[in-house]
Structures are given as structure tokens and as C-alpha cells.
Amino acid sequence: MSREKSLKNKVILITGASSGLGEQIAYESSLKGAIVILAARRIEKLREVQKTCEKLSGKKAYVFHLDISDPEEIEEVLEKTSAEVGPIDVLVNNAGFGHFEDFRTVDMNIAEKMMRVNVLGLMYTSQFAAIQMAERGKGHIINICSMSGKIATPKSTIYSASKFAVLGFSNALRLDLKPLNVGVTTVNLGPVKTDFFDLADKNGDYLEKVGQLALDPKNVAHQVVSIMGTSKRELNLPKIMEFASRAYILFPKIGDFLAGTAFNKK
Structure with a gap:
């Protein structure tokens, strides 16, 4: 897939855009002149993000209520986005949540x-977008994943399983869509300073424990x-965790040791 010279007037759909990383991606895209479509459940928060995006881009931004767990919605x-805004150039699958707990007590x-x-x-969002993009012969799907999809750690059994699944899915989807000139990128992140941890971290001190490993969402x-x-193909942050993920594959016993000690901050 060729490199886009500019995001000006490109249509970018961002799920989970009401706060955190999704919100910041919306602002950064708007600064580049993109037309952003903001999707999430918290419609009032989306309206606030919408106003800022329109100020930054000088273009109309669009808001849609979206429960990502509902295929029909x-x-x-x-x-609706295709009819009201136009075909999507970039889909950013950012919506998601985490929960850190010993698996023996996890509510299934x-x-x-x-x-x-x-x-x-x-x-589901990837499939609908991929169909549109393949018909046009261009497009880009960016899946916000996690280093938890590369390095499993204690108390992240379900979350790691979900992110391992996203990583495997994305890698296969990339191969499916490459001949159609549609790109797929995974963004594998360590901890990011957002409200994600308000729900994921029961103790409320995880970000403090990881210290400098925590990433600035902007x-x-x-x-x-x-x-x-x-x-x-993929973006891995922070770099030290990218190195650790490679070592985890090459030296699994050492990887398990580090995952259970140095990277076990939950």
C-alpha cells in the first residue's frame, strides 16, 4: 500500500472516541485536516470531542452512538457513515476495556x-470496513492492540486472551487484504495514561507502579x-517492551520469569 501524502479530507472512523487514546487520535487527525467520525456509547462526551475536532480541522466532525458489542448497531x-459522510479511508478500532483479576475469581x-x-x-467493524475498502481498492485498518497480546502477565488472563486474539486476527487479515491494496496495522501498547485503568485496575495504583513505562496518550x-x-505492519510502544516481547519468544522461560516479576505490577 502506498503512503498517503496527506490526511486532508480523508475520512477516519474512530471507535471508542469519547475519551483517552481515541479522543487524542481524533484531535491529531483533525489537526491533519481529516474528516473524523466519532463513535462510542457516551454521546454527550462525543459531542464535546466533536466541537474540539471541528475547531482544529475547520471541517464538520460526525458523531454516532455505537455499542461495539452489538453487531446490528x-x-x-x-x-450510516457511508451514506452521510462517504467511504472510510481509515478505520481505527480503538474501543475496548480491560479487567485485572486472578482468574479463579473472575466473573465469567x-x-x-x-x-x-x-x-x-x-x-465486525473490520469486516464491514474491509468490504467497502476492497471495492475501492484502498484503505487502512488500524487495530489498537496491546503488549498483553505479546506478553501475558498474571491477573490479565481474559484481557491477554482477547488481545492475543486481536493480534492473530489482524495478522491474518493483513494477508487477506494485501492483494486488494488495503493495509492492516496493529498498535501494540504498554500502559497508557488514560481512564482505561479506572475499570481495569481495582487497586487504583497500577499506573503509579509502572512509572516511566506508562505512555502519554497525546x-x-x-x-x-x-x-x-x-x-x-505494527507499531510497538514503549520500545523497551517491544524488545521484551521479542525476548519472550526467543527465551520463553526467561520471558515467563520477567512477566511474573518485572512486568507484574497488577
């Missing part, structure tokens, strides 16, 4: 919901937007 929203209703949101919801958003329209 996903299809409805994708059809949470596990089922996480798989519906983190995995199946992402698959910086991450900048890097994500910089790869839009490129053929980049």
Missing part, C-alpha cells in the same frame, strides 16, 4: 463481555496518526 452505523460474564467488545466487535496518538495510510 455496528452494521447500522457503518451504513465479564469475560464474555470482554470477548464481545475487544474481539468480536473489532471483527504522544501515542501522534505516532498512530503518522502511520495512517502507510504499509507499516
